Amino acid sequence: MTYTISSSERLRKSAADAETKALLYLMNFHEDHDEIHYFIVDFFNDLTGMDRMSDKLWDIQSKGASNSSPKALGKELVTLFKNFVSEFEFDNFILFAGGVSNTVRIDSTKKVFKIDNIEPNGLKKLKEGLLEECKVKTYINDSDITTQKINEFLNNVLFVIDDKEPSEYVKSIIKNHIALIPSKDELSTIFNEIRKIQSDKKNTSPVEGISITSTDQSLNYYRHLTSGQIKMLVISRIINRNPFDRGCPIHFVDIFNSFPVEIRQEALEDCKLAFSRALFNKNTPEEFWMLFNETYNKIIEHPDKNVEEIFGLLNRNIKQACPDFDVLSLKYFIATVKEGLQNDY
Template identity: 40%
Template structure:
């Protein structure tokens, strides 16, 4: 038997905000690990992070209201559906992402992440009872799986996460640089809104209810998949005021470009673009890339009249060496893109 998509549905705008926060929570938590390649949207669950071969699935269900013990129990059903499914071996994390929890859940404790064992004894009983009752009502949960031992193992594995209230707190960690770029909270909220719009577009782009899968990798072909690189490119593009991968020949780079023979100039330009693309999406070197961007912006702001080659010579060698996918030419190409995008008035 395979895995059947069930309970895929459209959602309200308030819920979609929580789903975007859930997606960005997974992305921020993954950080430089690079385990998550992209996200299945309203497919296995609200959001499911996936590695490059769909062998590791990070499952997250979101809830956009205040949650007491009983409500938490009810919301665990879709996570449990995947926990006991034919794809069980692929799900490496079960996360319930909530706006807030009521006092009875944790008692006097103030936690933003917690487990079932951290709850008060009364809350555990209410959650478990509510969870079992909801499972009994769902036709896709076989009664054979309402075994105490299986349920206990599942509850022990679930991570409960309380969402941050501010949207910008989910974008700021993606911009791994000092604020030389002058990015404001308003800018961060605008980026969040664009990611949410992209996520909603994917969510409504195709019908998947009832779809039968033989393997998780089929999610890549479903039309319900958002790549990590698309989010990273969106963030960088908004910070630079342009898409760096569609920059063509920036004006500050024209003198370098024109110095090459015509046949080789295009080949050189393509090489610079490829190097930049690899650098942008080499997750373990993300901090190095943002350090490079920060140093370039600082140098340009210190003296907007300086040319690309002069700025290149000012960048610390340690910064240049940290971006291992780029060479001298692709560094200068990137400097040109940043210089053109900033549009700083010269003296």
């Protein structure tokens, strides 16, 4: 089984807004978002989501145009079709579009739909566009361009219409915790940072012509981001520091100094690891953000209280809902947030 990287998109120099929106759509809005760990940039396609052990792939092509005709949509499907007929198994095929013309949808209120919501004449034009584009691409064998395969492929495509501002896609990471949500301008700035990181992945060493024999080998070229990295970026902007880039937080020093000397560093590392596990635990994302929100609020409301006092003010049920934290690691977490916010009050 071999897959050779070949794409007409290789000359594009930067990740467009549509590509970053597509990433954040996969991360926060797709029905399988909790399963997706890696976001592979400009390798199999504009973007490909992958689960933690490379057992499942979500392939996505983005199109920024806001009024695409059925035929134009069909042409944009060609890279997804290439992956559909490849030797590798892709579990999902998604076309993320900036907008479509009135001749596309039967029910224009649906922002996420399959081909059963495409007008019959529009579907005919879409197939024509896909067929034309397949015939001009050297990376698709003529033997794969059959009516049966095209119909089978189209029945597996999910069409997603972008209906949100960049700031809304970033806001979705934080969910509904109002106290944590920065201004619209700040959210847009974070979006731009994610877009730049995504763009930088596209500008690493060329991968055109490289052959791989398993999907996990795509990670060897480091054209990927993880959901954890993006969450970390958001948290860093909320508390004005990277929670893991320095040593002991100043507000944790008294607790740290009370540890026996011989285990201080080990205990500190344990606290950092617990924080990391809590942040990246996909089973309790809402619980983590609730705890973050609660901690943030208590620090803002009581800026003169120390870590021990803030710990005592936190709601017991909210603390218990994050199983990765114990008493010491939660106090480390509080100290980290407090240090990051100290210039804000």
